[in-house]
Amino acid sequence: MCQRSDIPLSVKIKKINKETPFVMSFVFDYPHRALPGQFVNVWIPGIDEKPISVAFDDGKSYTIAVAAVGEMTKELAKKKVGDFIGIRGPYGTNYGSKSSQFIAMVAGGYGVAPLYFAAVQAIKAGCRVDFHHGARTKNYLLFADRVKKLKNTRYLPATDDGSLGHEGNCVNLMIETMNAGAKYDLIMTCGPEPMMKAVSDVAWKKKIDAQVSVERYMKCGLGICGNCCVDDLGIRTCQEGPIMPLSQIRKIKEFGLYHRNSVGKKHSF
Amino acid sequence: MAVNLSVNFCGVKFKNPLVLASGILGITASSWRNVVKNGAGGVTTKSIWLTEHKGHRNPVIIANEHYMLNAVGLPDAGVEKAREEIGKYLSWKASPLIVSIVAGKVADFGEIAENIAGLKPDIIEVNISCPNVEGEFGKPFACVAADAAQVTREVKKRLDKAGVKIPISVKLSPNVENIVTIAKAVVDAGADALTVMNSMGPGMAINLEMRAPVLANKVGGLTGPALKPIAINFIHDIYKALPGTPIIGTGGVMTGEDAIEMMMAGATLVGVGTGVYYRGIEIFKKITDEMQSWCKANKISNLVSLIGAVQRHSE
Numbered sequence: 001m002c003q004r005s006d007i008p009l010s011v012k013i014k015k016i017n018k019e020t021p022f023v024m025s026f027v028f029d030y031p032h033r034a035l036p037g038q039f040v041n042v043w044i045p046g047i048d049e050k051p052i053s054v055a056f057d058d059g060k061s062y063t064i065a066v067a068a069v070g071e072m073t074k075e076l077a078k079k080k081v082g083d084f085i086g087i088r089g090p091y092g093t094n095y096g097s098k099s100s101q102f103i104a105m106v107a108g109g110y111g112v113a114p115l116y117f118a119a120v121q122a123i124k125a126g127c128r129v130d131f132h133h134g135a136r137t138k139n140y141l142l143f144a145d146r147v148k149k150l151k152n153t154r155y156l157p158a159t160d161d162g163s164l165g166h167e168g169n170c171v172n173l174m175i176e177t178m179n180a181g182a183k184y185d186l187i188m189t190c191g192p193e194p195m196m197k198a199v200s201d202v203a204w205k206k207k208i209d210a211q212v213s214v215e216r217y218m219k220c221g222l223g224i225c226g227n228c229c230v231d232d233l234g235i236r237t238c239q240e241g242p243i244m245p246l247s248q249i250r251k252i253k254e255f256g257l258y259h260r261n262s263v264g265k266k267h268s269f
Numbered sequence: 270m271a272v273n274l275s276v277n278f279c280g281v282k283f284k285n286p287l288v289l290a291s292g293i294l295g296i297t298a299s300s301w302r303n304v305v306k307n308g309a310g311g312v313t314t315k316s317i318w319l320t321e322h323k324g325h326r327n328p329v330i331i332a333n334e335h336y337m338l339n340a341v342g343l344p345d346a347g348v349e350k351a352r353e354e355i356g357k358y359l360s361w362k363a364s365p366l367i368v369s370i371v372a373g374k375v376a377d378f379g380e381i382a383e384n385i386a387g388l389k390p391d392i393i394e395v396n397i398s399c400p401n402v403e404g405e406f407g408k409p410f411a412c413v414a415a416d417a418a419q420v421t422r423e424v425k426k427r428l429d430k431a432g433v434k435i436p437i438s439v440k441l442s443p444n445v446e447n448i449v450t451i452a453k454a455v456v457d458a459g460a461d462a463l464t465v466m467n468s469m470g471p472g473m474a475i476n477l478e479m480r481a482p483v484l485a486n487k488v489g490g491l492t493g494p495a496l497k498p499i500a501i502n503f504i505h506d507i508y509k510a511l512p513g514t515p516i517i518g519t520g521g522v523m524t525g526e527d528a529i530e531m532m533m534a535g536a537t538l539v540g541v542g543t544g545v546y547y548r549g550i551e552i553f554k555k556i557t558d559e560m561q562s563w564c565k566a567n568k569i570s571n572l573v574s575l576i577g578a579v580q581r582h583s584e
Binding site: 005006008009010041043044046048049050074084086161173219220222223224225226227229231232233234235236239258262263264266 | 293294295296297298299300301302304315321322323324326327328329330331332333334335338339341342345346350474476477478479481482483485533543545546549550
């Protein structure tokens with residue numbers, strides 16, 4: 001009927017990098033063939049399993065970047081090279097570009113992880129990228145060094161405290177870049193939902209296509225449990241998302257307004 | 270000419286016999302409607318508790334080509350949230366709504382049933398057979414005839430007292446010595462219909478390298494294609510013992526021919542749940558198309574004529 005396995009595989013941690021004072025990345029030597037924007041479910045026995053965005057995948061090994069903020073990620077941060085963790089996936093939809101497009105990336109906070117991966121793919125396809133990267137302060141600008149090294153890419157940081165680049169948020173920075181003459185074919189965004197809502201509003205007004213990463217409370221990742229369905233379309237973020245086109249985002253009434261917790265109760269952003 | 274796939278279940282008309290089984294997708298009005306848009310004749314909600322009930326931690330569902338193992342643990346925000354979602358769905362006038370209810374105590378079953386009945390769903394399904402909350406509540410009510418009957422009586426009593434005429438279907442467990450005895454006890458206690466069956470097991474899967482059960486709850490209910498022959502057998506026996514009682518047949522249905530097989534065994538409605546994993550959310554449309562094709566090839570103009578058809582040959 002369908003040759004697949006959605007049971008976690010145990011994979012050994014090959015390498016651990018400290019990316020910023022708050023973020024670590026884990027490298028696994030296992031071919032996953034994940035596309036930018038897709039996620040894997042990361043499992044630590046006795047603790048929890050959580051969806052985590054794939055930060056990089058070159059077809060031979062792949063990387064996830066994690067901030068130790070919850071119970072699972074704190075436990076993951078204690079792991080050492082050679083330890084096993086459970087992984088299944090990759091799941092969900094991905095970012096994608098046509099060849100030779102001019103793309104604006106708008107990354108807020110940890111949202112930079114999948115967008116760096118998307119930028120690498122887009123540049124391979126002959127695209128040019130303006131990478132707007134926002135964070136509280138310069139120490140929080142995850143993957144900044146990697147993004148700066150990309151070909152055909154302008155790195156445009158924005159920090160709330162002005163410690164690096166534009167002082168203020170990266171959405172306003174994108175608007176400024178546009179006002180200065182940049183004509184984008186496509187916008188890709190990942191970050192806090194209110195930020196992505198602002199980006200999608202700009203894209204809609206300026207009639208630029210956009211791809212948005214929707215985050216909802218996920219359990220199974222298989223399109224079965226229903227916890228990540230969005231109003232009023234009723235589509236599943238883990239299957240029909242997380243990366244959704246602007247046309248779909250405009251139809252999701254709850255986008256930018258509320259999301260649901262693990263029992264399905266609404267919470268405002 | 271299109272084959273007439275519509276069925277009447279306890280006085281409720283369904284445009285086709287496929288219903289979303291409880292526990293799959295059914296948390297919000299939007300997701301119920303999305304299932305209907307994908308071809309289902311009706312939907313069953315995830316089980317609703319009186320008050321908020323946390324489910325289990327992840328992993329809650331694992332699956333491969335042979336089976337699915339789940340222990341989501343019946344998470345739900347309680348009757349207040351249900352009120353909003355049910356109201357919204359009914360205002361859309363989509364296909365019929367079966368609301369599944371669950372409780373840990375007999376009296377709470379009555380309380381939640383009365384609350385839900387006030388919202389006027391088409392049918393109430395009484396979930397007395399979830400194998401994934403044993404740690405909290407002990408063996409499911411569906412495992413002992415007297416317990417199963419007691420819950421049914423309580424629900425009926427509360428609905429009668431409130432003057433509500435909503436049919437109830439009691440969901441049975443396959444993990445029992447004699448399912449027919451339990452089916453009879455439940456029907457004697459006033460059940461209008463039966464849902465046959467819940468998941469099997471529980472079962473366990475172990476990760477070798479980490480020497481750990483994969484599901485956070487350690488064990489979970491087994492579903493998937495292999496359940497179908499078990500469900501067919503139970504439906505066949507129950508239909509034979511209780512010919513007047515309508516059945517929602519659930520367990521391992523993947524194709525149109527599976528659904529027809531279940532109807533021939535005695536089911537009027539056919540639940541589809543795990544099939545969404547194997548054939549996508551479009552499975553409802555795929556199955557109804559396949560039922561159409563089979564009926565046309567076999568010169569059946571009205572699907573209803575096949576309900577219990579196997580009985581007539583096996584007398």
